[in-house]
Amino acid sequence: MTAKGWRDTVPGGWIKEAGNALEYKTGNWRSIGPVFIPENCINCLFCWAFCPDDAIMVKDGKMVGVNYDYCKGCGICARECPAKNKALVMGEEG
Amino acid sequence: MATLRELAKEDLFLSSGHRMCAGCVAPVVVRMMSMAARGRNVVVGNATGCLEVATTIYPYTAWKCSWIHNAFENAAATISGVEAAYKALKRKGKVEDDYKFIAFGGDGGTYDIGLQSLSGAMERGHDIVYVCYDNGAYMNTGIQRSGATPKFADTTTSPAGKVVPGKTQWRKDLTAIMVAHNIPYAAQVAPSHWRDFVTKAEKAIDVDGPAFINALAPCPRGWRYDTADGIEMCRLAVDTCIWPLYEVENGVWKLTYKPKEKRPVADFLKAQGRFRHLTDDMIQEFQEQVDRDWEALLKRCGEA
Amino acid sequence: MAQKVAITGNEAVALAMKQINPDVVAAYPITPQTEIVQIFSTYVSNGLVDTEFVTVESEHSAMSASVGAAAAGARAMTATSANGLALMWEVVYIAASNRLPIVMPVVNRALSGPINIHCDHSDAMGARDSGWIQLWSENTQEAYDNMIQAVRIAEHPQVQLPVMVCLDGFIISHAMENAEVLPDEVVREFIGEYVPQKTLLDKEHPVTAGPLAFTDSYFEFKRAQAEAMLQAKPHILEVAREFAKISGRQYGLFEAYKLEDAEIGIVVLGSTAGTAKNVVDKLRAQGVKAGLLKLRVFRPFPAEELAAALGHLKALAVMDRADSFNAFSGPLYAETAAAMYDSGAQTKMVNYIYGLGGRDVGLDDIEKVYGHLARIAESGKVDQRLNYLGVRE
Ligand SMILES: Cc1ncc(C[n+]2csc(CCOP(=O)(O)OP(=O)(O)O)c2C)c(N)n1
Ligand code: SF4
Ligand code: SF4
Numbered sequence: 201m202t203a204k205g206w207r208d209t210v211p212g213g214w215i216k217e218a219g220n221a222l223e224y225k226t227g228n229w230r231s232i233g234p235v236f237i238p239e240n241c242i243n244c245l246f247c248w249a250f251c252p253d254d255a256i257m258v259k260d261g262k263m264v265g266v267n268y269d270y271c272k273g274c275g276i277c278a279r280e281c282p283a284k285n286k287a288l289v290m291g292e293e294g
Numbered sequence: 295m296a297t298l299r300e301l302a303k304e305d306l307f308l309s310s311g312h313r314m315c316a317g318c319v320a321p322v323v324v325r326m327m328s329m330a331a332r333g334r335n336v337v338v339g340n341a342t343g344c345l346e347v348a349t350t351i352y353p354y355t356a357w358k359c360s361w362i363h364n365a366f367e368n369a370a371a372t373i374s375g376v377e378a379a380y381k382a383l384k385r386k387g388k389v390e391d392d393y394k395f396i397a398f399g400g401d402g403g404t405y406d407i408g409l410q411s412l413s414g415a416m417e418r419g420h421d422i423v424y425v426c427y428d429n430g431a432y433m434n435t436g437i438q439r440s441g442a443t444p445k446f447a448d449t450t451t452s453p454a455g456k457v458v459p460g461k462t463q464w465r466k467d468l469t470a471i472m473v474a475h476n477i478p479y480a481a482q483v484a485p486s487h488w489r490d491f492v493t494k495a496e497k498a499i500d501v502d503g504p505a506f507i508n509a510l511a512p513c514p515r516g517w518r519y520d521t522a523d524g525i526e527m528c529r530l531a532v533d534t535c536i537w538p539l540y541e542v543e544n545g546v547w548k549l550t551y552k553p554k555e556k557r558p559v560a561d562f563l564k565a566q567g568r569f570r571h572l573t574d575d576m577i578q579e580f581q582e583q584v585d586r587d588w589e590a591l592l593k594r595c596g597e598a
Numbered sequence: 599m600a601q602k603v604a605i606t607g608n609e610a611v612a613l614a615m616k617q618i619n620p621d622v623v624a625a626y627p628i629t630p631q632t633e634i635v636q637i638f639s640t641y642v643s644n645g646l647v648d649t650e651f652v653t654v655e656s657e658h659s660a661m662s663a664s665v666g667a668a669a670a671g672a673r674a675m676t677a678t679s680a681n682g683l684a685l686m687w688e689v690v691y692i693a694a695s696n697r698l699p700i701v702m703p704v705v706n707r708a709l710s711g712p713i714n715i716h717c718d719h720s721d722a723m724g725a726r727d728s729g730w731i732q733l734w735s736e737n738t739q740e741a742y743d744n745m746i747q748a749v750r751i752a753e754h755p756q757v758q759l760p761v762m763v764c765l766d767g768f769i770i771s772h773a774m775e776n777a778e779v780l781p782d783e784v785v786r787e788f789i790g791e792y793v794p795q796k797t798l799l800d801k802e803h804p805v806t807a808g809p810l811a812f813t814d815s816y817f818e819f820k821r822a823q824a825e826a827m828l829q830a831k832p833h834i835l836e837v838a839r840e841f842a843k844i845s846g847r848q849y850g851l852f853e854a855y856k857l858e859d860a861e862i863g864i865v866v867l868g869s870t871a872g873t874a875k876n877v878v879d880k881l882r883a884q885g886v887k888a889g890l891l892k893l894r895v896f897r898p899f900p901a902e903e904l905a906a907a908l909g910h911l912k913a914l915a916v917m918d919r920a921d922s923f924n925a926f927s928g929p930l931y932a933e934t935a936a937a938m939y940d941s942g943a944q945t946k947m948v949n950y951i952y953g954l955g956g957r958d959v960g961l962d963d964i965e966k967v968y969g970h971l972a973r974i975a976e977s978g979k980v981d982q983r984l985n986y987l988g989v990r991e
Contacts (some may be wrong), residue, residue, distance in 0.1 A: 201813070203814060204353075204815075204818065205818065206817075206818040206819070206821035206822045206825070207822070209819055209822045210527065211694075211697040211698040211758050211795065211796070211816050211817075211822065211826070212695065212696040212698070212796070212803050212807065212819070213352060213696075213808075213809060213811055213815070213819040214696075214796060214806060214807050214808075214809075215352065215353060215354070215805065215806035215809055216352070216803065216805055217355070217356040218357060218358050218359070218360075218803075218805070218806065219309040219355065219357065219358035220353070220355060221309050221311030221312055221349070221354065221355055221356035222309050222310060222311045222897075223309070223311065223352040223354065224311040224313075224314065225311065226310070226312075228312060232404065237323055240418060241917075243299075243301055243391060244298070245298035245299060246298070248298065248302050248400075249301075249322075249325075249326075249488050250297050250318065250485065250488075250524075250525050251297050251322075251489055252314060252316075252318055252319065252320075252321040252322050252325075252524075253310050253312070253321065253474075254306065254308070254310040254325065255310060258302040258303075259323060261299040261300075261302065261303070268311070270310035271312060272315075272316035272317070273316060273519070274317030274521040274522060274524075275317070275521055275522030276317060276521070276522055276523075276524055276525055278456065278460075279506075279522040279523060279525070280525050289378075289505040291523075293821040295657065307637075335801045337670070337798045337799065339666070347810050348808070350806050350808075350809035350810055350814070351809070351810050351812065351814070352809045352810060352811045352815045355806035355908070357804070357806050358804060360798040360799070360800070360801075360804040360805050360806075360807075361798075361804075361805075361806045361807065362666060362798055362807040362808055362811070363670050363807070363808035364665050364689065364692055364808060365662070365688055365689060365692060368658060368659060368662035368689065369659070371654060371659035371662035371663045371666070372662045372665060372666035373666060374652060374654075374664065374666065374798075375622065375624060375652065375663030375664060375665060375666025375667035375668075375669075375670070376657075376666040376667065376669065376670040376676070376798060377620045377666075378624070378650040378652045378663065378666075378667055378672070379621060379650070379666070379667040379668075379669075379670035379671060379672035379674070379799070380670060380799060382621035382622055382648065382649065382650040382667075382672055383621060383670070383671060383672060383799065385648065386621070386648060389799050389887070390669075391799075391801055393801075398921050410655060410656060410658075410659075411655075411656075411659050411662065413655065413658050414654055414655030414656070414658075417655070424978065435677065448839050469692050471604065508718050527837060546624060567753075595915055
């Protein structure tokens with residue numbers, strides 16, 4: 201984003217582009233991350249409920265993967281995955 | 295109560311790309327409030343603190359709804375002004391849509407410096423929901439003790455030293471203080487128990503008048519545990535009865551979750567670096583206090 | 599038709615608020631402002647206004663709620679004095695930096711301590727760098743007129759700044775005077791429907807109000823805020839011109855009283871101008887070329903205009919009803935002196951701190967000041983820059 205001169209600022213510094221933090225990718229904070237193993241997934245969506253960064257992608261009610269643009273690699277999703285064989289495991293590839 | 299499958303279809307009002315620490319549970323609190331508020335227009339107020347700072351670093355905002363930050367201690371007064379404006383403008387036909395008003399403050403901004411503002415707003419009866427995300431210290435300024443910090447916790451202003459073993463006071467019971475305002479709804483929640491959380495949040499949002507929600511929000515930095523364990527910390531707090539889940543609806547206390555087996559507080563304390571210095575005697579003292587509080591709560595809830 | 603009524607300053611301000619009929623008023627009582635809140639409460643409870651009246655638990659919350667309300671697109675007001683303003687301090691700045699057109703009568707009272715409920719200007723002067731426009735009133739009429747003009751000034755799209763309307767505690771707030779009040783519909787038409795420049799209550803356009811601005815953006819917002827204050831000046835004058843059409847009363851950045859051919863003069867704020875005008879008349883009758891400048895608009899500070907109006911004087915006293923405790927001068931002197939210096943004026947200047955904590959200022963006190971000025975004008979020398987008027991030695 202190019203820095204604005206003062207004449208082009210919004211009075212009061214209000215931000216009008218709601219949710220534009222999506223342009224700010226936090227994925228590079230991650231050293232290791234969750235690797236998704238679809239065949240183990242029971243679609244409980246606990247990972248989605250507990251991810252602080254909205255980095256679990258759900259489509260038609262199904263977990264479809266991790267959004268590595270934003271995943272910070274905290275490991276909550278993998279920790280909370282209740283499947284007998286975990287569908288999310290922390291690894292270098294994540 | 296919706297299923298996660300249904301909730302996951304909703305566009306929540308906090309986006310990715312915010313800069314809360316990895317594993318911070320505060321954004322989970324916000325997301326669950328957003329799940330509860332689905333389908334409604336919401337204006338959010340936010341006290342200064344980690345959540346406010348890390349979600350709105352100019353020119354970026356992680357908020358998809360309208361959001362206002364004023365200062366540290368006045369989120370409640372600020373949102374009460376927004377709500378008053380809404381009422382006036384709605385009455386005059388200048389605003390047509392319906393809105394709900396939710397304020398978020400950390401425990402510092404809520405138990406301590408913002409208590410007066412919160413008390414005033416609750417007493418005045420604004421139709422707002424105030425959510426305290428309680429991470430048990432002033433995290434944004436570097437983990438200083440607050441009125442919500444548990445006894446013995448090692449913080450940067452209650453450092454465990456040779457003479458003083460961390461914080462020397464017990465927490466204040468803010469939820470009970472809010473209940474004493476005779477508001478129609480107050481509840482304590484923890485994100486680990488998401489169904490309980492979202493159910494209570496829906497009640498709080500839909501009740502006519504002020505509602506208060508105290509939400510446990512573990513902080514991996516301040517509590518010193520592994521970033522993956524935030525939800526587990528909530529579970530431990532609930533199962534040890536350090537953070538009981540209950541609600542008070544029009545003065546009626548109700549326990550919403552009773553652990554099958556009450557776990558020893560040591561399970562919670564020993565999982566965190568901030569309690570590493572505790573002796574067995576201190577843990578015992580802690581256990582006794584939690585037991586007393588739990589018994590008192592059971593009585594209030596008609597469970598004992 | 600305008601109506602002449604006997605009315606106190608507080609009553610006139612409350613009446614103006616009723617005529618403005620704001621969407622939200624959030625206020626807290628403090629002497630000598632209390633009556634404004636009380637009178638306004640009766641308007642609310644008798645259905646004479648459509649206002650959402652927020653009876654906050656403190657002034658800090660009064661300003662906080664006003665900020666919330668204004669951010670939500672409401673015409674918002676509060677009112678305070680002294681310690682109340684001091685308690686708001688933090689949020690007073692935030693209101694201005696968010697560019698919210700809140701109007702706030704400030705019934706000037708001494709700041710503690712010791713605690714004192716009477717008039718001086720230490721409250722508003724302390725907020726002089728908060729980014730609020732400040733309009734000062736000499737009497738009830740001006741307080742009323744300033745209130746109505748303040749709404750238009752604050753809400754101008756190029757301004758979008760909050761406005762304080764200052765009136766001297768007790769001296770104006772509690773004294774019964776004759777004033778002309780405008781009919782409700784004339785006021786309503788003058789201020790017009792409020793069209794907010796921004797609002798939290800537009801679901802199609804959600805906004806983030808009050809984000810964190812780091813070193814890479816904060817300065818730009820502040821520069822833009824400074825520009826708004828600069829831009830306010832012509833709009834204040836434009837609003838005054840339009841106000842003259844409905845009221846017949848003329849307002850400017852200041853009032854020059856017998857100043858044109860004067861050799862000695864004083865600069866003064868608020869009710870003391872009334873007393874000082876009497877002194878000027880008396881001195882004029884004695885053949886002394888005395889004049890006076892009563893500042894109405896302290897923020898934005900009309901530096902060039904002031905210097906142009908005062909630069910011909912041989913000697914000038916700036917009257918400060920507040921001390922800066924800076925071992926140099928009161929606030930009004932410092933700024934006036936800076937304006938005069940920049941203009942190259944050769945006027946000799948002195949500062950008088952007076953009337954703190956409601957200390958009476960009589961005709962003889964003001965005469966003493968003019969006497970001092972006459973001596974300076976004659977000698978061409980300033981013996982003592984900083985002077986305290988009416989304090990026991
Ligand atoms: C009036 C005022 N005092 C102090 C501060 C400094 N300050 C900013 S955030 C903060 C701590 C916030 O703690 P808390 O409310 O618990 O939220 P957290 O950061 O833990 O999320 C402090 C002390 C401030 N911004 N304003
Ligand atoms: S590791 Fe953390 S941030 Fe990444 S998807 Fe899992 S819960 Fe979300
Ligand atoms: S310091 Fe703690 S509360 Fe603050 S963002 Fe980091 S984890 Fe969250």
